[in-house]
Amino acid sequence: MANVQKNEAITVEANRLRNERLKRFYSPLTGEGSDTGDRRPVQLPDAPIPLQYIPAAMCDESLVQQLTRAGSLTRYLQQQGTELPDSSRTPAPDGEVDEGDPSPLDNLWREWIRVRIRYDFEFWAFSFVRIKDKLGAEDIPFTLNRPQRRILGMLEEMRTTNRPIRLILLKARQWGGSTLIQIYMAWIQLVHRRNWNSVICAHIKESAANIKGMYSKLLANYPDWLLEGGKPKFRPFERMANTSVIVGRDCRVTIGSAESQESVRGIDAAMAHLSEVAFWRNSRMKSPEQLVRSVCGSIMLLPYSMVVMESTANGTGSYFHQECERAKRHESDKQFAFVPWFEIEMYAIPVDDYDALIATLNDYERMLWERGATLEAIAWYRQKRKEYARHTDMMAEYPSDDIEAFCYSGERVFDPTLVEKLRRGCCAPRFVGDIHGKELTGREALESIELEAKPGGPLQIWEYPAEKHEIRDRYLAVVDIGGRSDVADYSVIAIFDRYWMLEGGPAEVVAQWRGHIDHDLLAWKSAQLAAYYQNALLVIESNTLETEHDDSEHSAYLLDTLSRYYENLYARQAPPDSIGQRPASRWGFHMNRATKVLVIDAQRSALREGAYIEHDAQACYEHDVFERKPNGSYGAMEGHHDDILITRCIGNYICSRDLPSFIKPGHRGESIVNESSI
16 A cells, blocks of 8 residues: 555656656657757748758758748749759759759759768668668668767767767667767768878777677768768778778778787877777786777877767776766866667557556666656566566666666665655755865864865855854764875765754755865864854764874874864764773764664765755765675675765754754853764
């Protein structure tokens, strides 16, 4: 009964409307239904395509403007003084002439096509490219499916703004990602650029040859009249077995593989298609990094230059996995793209009883619905799932997100449906920069505290502190200590606002500092940020300080020193040295096996009950990649971080155990806050 109630929002009518949106009419020939850029209608009643929706930029072309003013092909030719035969036939949509010489109407239509294909990849691909039908043996016109159109939109946004085209594509299977990339590169070479060389490099040479084979089929069916040099074809280049040149365009195409890196070393290229990079072998003598450098090192940062790295996933920690993560963090030159299985049209089956399906949806299937899957797609997933003993194997083959794509051995700790809800609060910060005091350390570090705006700075602020200080411990500052070097874990300071908890509402993350810094400077930096937020209760996770120095002497000295100048410092009870002795207090929150379980449980509860608002997308991502290992321990998947998440776990644990309180006029609390007071 609980499941039925939980899934009541999913209705047959909502599914019908979703299918209508997904299956709306699309014609690459007319341009109707295309969502890759702005389009404008043009009517030419006597044209083979009387109503066309052309890219808006094409409207600036002289021929388009003249034909639009004339209103028809015939009237335009008459205005030009061209005599037309009495029995002029309507040209073919693709410009082909069955017999005889082309008529004036044919030539004018061909000129229109030459203009349109410079702007409209979808029209060019449908009209002049044939590919093998995945569901049959026949060759069919290349009509882009929904995922292909979405990726095309990313490529076109870079091309039309004269930026170098750089993309990293994490693929699901069987939707034509490699096909799109290679045909798009062919479009640039055949339509836009001469002497524009390309490289195709895959994990094995046969795969690269198969990709080039698509290009060969394209050239074999390409019309002579579209190119000035006549019929395009490949011919060997300078007796090089792996390089061909396109006759009439002087564009070279080189194929290579990760197995024989020497074949592509030093190639003069403007475009590179790097395929199945996750499967490139990594050894002492050959590495994916070396091959990428040798292929892409000579590619200039120019408009129409192109580097696309695409692959299905192959576990975590690989070069491709790391590059995907860099792109998602916007640290790479490439845009990241992923296509989930439910965007692929073939992964859906008819549903006989919608009500029965809705009534039996589990949490994971409901998450699929919330991400955009139709009930027909969910029914397919449920049926396909029966082929796999473990759900993780199904996830790896048919990933719903980029986390599932990289198969891992552990189990997710946090419900992905709840993490998806948490993402709804994510937004851009109001301030980015850093915070400083008069000095780096000591008493004066807490004087003259001010913000410094700086693009890309480590401090993000979503909400500034309240102007009035009316509530004690309204703000909570939590610190997770990382490493000092750029490749180490990050140090994180998170600020929680607990104001609405007084009314039974959620806590809210209002600021975050994340970076690499010496540990003593981090302690003072955290005190500065805590002081800025109305002398927030400062909770420092002390494991790193205590484990890197014998007997915790350094950490005790550091935090004792800090406590002399910042009074609102969290302390915990330490075990007594002897029976009957009163427990001493130690500064900081100690994370051990027992307390880690406590704070993780608190975080699970916070997500389930909607007990806190998150604004940082990276924090949500760290929830996704946090797992329970086969040995029972907890941590991030290989190649990922959990430093932001740990601050949320500790913060929500503290938040859930002690509420802030209104300050009585003239009263100021002086007592140490520790575990006994929580």
